[in-house]
Amino acid sequence: MNQPKRYLDIVLDIRKMISQEKIRPGDRIPSERELAETLKVGRSTIREALRSLELLGLIETRRGEGTFLSDHRNHQLVEVLSTFILQDNQSQKDVWETRMIHEISAIQTICGNESACQLPVWDSFSKRIEEEESFLREDLVKEIMVLSGNRLSLKIWLLLAQYSGNFYKSRVTMDETEMIEDVLAAIRQQDAEKAASSLKIWIAWLQKESKKDDDDT
Amino acid sequence: MNQPKRYLDIVLDIRKMISQEKIRPGDRIPSERELAETLKVGRSTIREALRSLELLGLIETRRGEGTFLSDHRNHQLVEVLSTFILQDNQSQKDVWETRMIHEISAIQTICGNESACQLPVWDSFSKRIEEEESFLREDLVKEIMVLSGNRLSLKIWLLLAQYSGNFYKSRVTMDETEMIEDVLAAIRQQDAEKAASSLKIWIAWLQKESKKDDDDT
DNA sequence: GGATATGAGTGGTCAGACCACTTTCAAAAA
């Protein structure tokens, strides 16, 4: 009789307890020793359940204080999973493409928002280009991702950026200033269509250059 | 000095070990006692790390046999998470939106591929609608995701689908057959523009209905 | 040769012991 794992029951018990006791995000949940006693299991079993929930970002533990129901702002789950998922050598192409999916969607979202398009940030990038004061490629794209307002998409994007090699984290060169200006101009004009296509062109160029770098290595 | 949790290090250590030893899905990973000795920590700490990974569906344990690397398809994550996480309106919205980003991108990719658009799968869905033989919403969208050819995007989508509640996993109703037919028709015509907008309309409707369900609960 | 018993190895669970840390609150100092 291969009985189901205790710690999984505990996970459900804790969930039930939380809903019954009306514990809200940020509230403290009973201590490990307390739970062990009321649920009539060993403390280590309780801990296995709690550690699982913690890795999922559902609870938060502070030594000396207790265990708290998380307000699940942090999906650290995604991070852990991705490091596992991406390790089976997914083609670099998929990473670039997927990151681009998020970037294109973000820039289109922004173009639908007038106030976002008229932010001084965009002018500041243009100015830096004019004055030949370089900046990180990532900074510009990150601005777009943040302003899109989708925090989950931003998280995924940040993750993907890590897997895209160092190229994305380096500075813009003279060769690409024109493409970047196209993107910035499209944003100012709130032209979602043009913004998307300009961004695509830039990213495609970046990907090609990035590949060159890889071959050198 | 509030040092970081040991078990989190262990999670990373195990991941490193997996990639270094070239352990593939289905393979056995070292026993708990072995890991405890080589990583120089107590067995209970190892277990906390392993239990976490198990809840994520990354590993699978069989009493008397050992611990095995899973092919990350596990479900129990779904139930636990869906009941816990995402009462937060904003993050729920983000999940839907992000999933849609991937879906729209996938359908556009497909429309650029003639052979994919003329697959008999699409007709089979149409036929089932005509004959009022229902099917799972997820099945149709999953087909789109798979055919897009981006495995990373597919994996992220699968993850997000787990967070999206049960609604996506239920069957299509009469109310939405027209919207679905629009999508299928656009695919057949390889009209990326129309396919994207039709899909958007359907998803928006789904999201609204899903919300109704939540309110009832 | 085939059925059976045994033992080694594995995960599952528990109890108890420290440790490091935080909070609390009463006693001591101002």
Add this chain to the structure above:
DNA sequence: TTTTTGAAAGTGGTCTGACCACTCATATCC
């Protein structure tokens, strides 16, 4: 009286050692 101090209680973090239940390979017996 007010402030400071510090001891105690409570918490999570970790380790150890001990069983249990189970699987599997091997040896043993018919």
